[in-house]
Amino acid sequence: MSADRDAGFCALIVMGVSGSGKSTIANALGRRLGWIVEDADRFHPVSNVEKMSAGIALTDDDRWSWLHAVAAEIGRKRASGTSIIMACSALKRAYRAILMHDRRDTRIVYLRGDKDLIAERLRARDAHFMPPELLESQFKTLEEPTEDERPIVVDIGATVNDIADRILTMLERSQTVS
Numbered sequence: 001m002s003a004d005r006d007a008g009f010c011a012l013i014v015m016g017v018s019g020s021g022k023s024t025i026a027n028a029l030g031r032r033l034g035w036i037v038e039d040a041d042r043f044h045p046v047s048n049v050e051k052m053s054a055g056i057a058l059t060d061d062d063r064w065s066w067l068h069a070v071a072a073e074i075g076r077k078r079a080s081g082t083s084i085i086m087a088c089s090a091l092k093r094a095y096r097a098i099l100m101h102d103r104r105d106t107r108i109v110y111l112r113g114d115k116d117l118i119a120e121r122l123r124a125r126d127a128h129f130m131p132p133e134l135l136e137s138q139f140k141t142l143e144e145p146t147e148d149e150r151p152i153v154v155d156i157g158a159t160v161n162d163i164a165d166r167i168l169t170m171l172e173r174s175q176t177v178s
């Protein structure tokens, strides 16, 4: 499977607020597609992780260098022809622009969910540096992707398997019509 039939490389950016299921769904997609799965959290400077752990929301300035590091990783995978699924919050359009670079070989998968459901999942989640209290600020920062970003949008209310199935079906469909 490829988001661009003419190219061997494809990147999927699985985006959404904290607790929307990015890591879970990215891993499910990785198992099905056999692609490498990465988590953008791995590229945060220690200072960002410390801030979030202390319950302080990141600012744009905290995020720029991190986003460029994530984009650089996607670029390295592109250079080696290794398709990748990147779990990354990518909350704002400007953040996604850094990751997408107007490339047809990179597609956004947006995990859309109700705040109450996500809060419930965050409360039930095992130890994680991201405190549930930051969910409010995640929603405030969120700019949902618009049509021109060609997002695959999926509701997170279903099971992990169903969500992964839907994403792959929508990806296939959007390729046949583009």
Ligand SMILES: Nc1ncnc2c1ncn2[C@@H]1O[C@H](COP(=O)(O)OP(=O)(O)OP(=O)(O)O)[C@@H](O)[C@H]1O
Pocket (backbone or CB within 6 Å): 016, 017, 018, 019, 020, 021, 022, 023, 024, 025, 041, 087, 089, 121, 122, 124, 125, 126, 130, 156, 157, 158, 159, 160, 163
């Ligand atoms: N479709 C689902 N149904 C039920 N539980 C789910 C589903 N997707 C994710 N979860 C659970 O919700 C919690 C949050 O998921 P996950 O950690 O993957 O989110 P995330 O977006 O990667 O969060 P963060 O950005 O904070 O790292 C986890 O405990 C996960 O097991």
Ligand SMILES: O=C(O)[C@H](O)[C@@H](O)[C@H](O)[C@H](O)CO
Pocket (backbone or CB within 6 Å): 017, 018, 019, 041, 052, 058, 063, 088, 089, 090, 091, 130
């Ligand atoms: O942009 C952000 O605010 C961050 O990326 C957060 O979303 C966290 O890193 C993530 O939720 C924890 O995994």
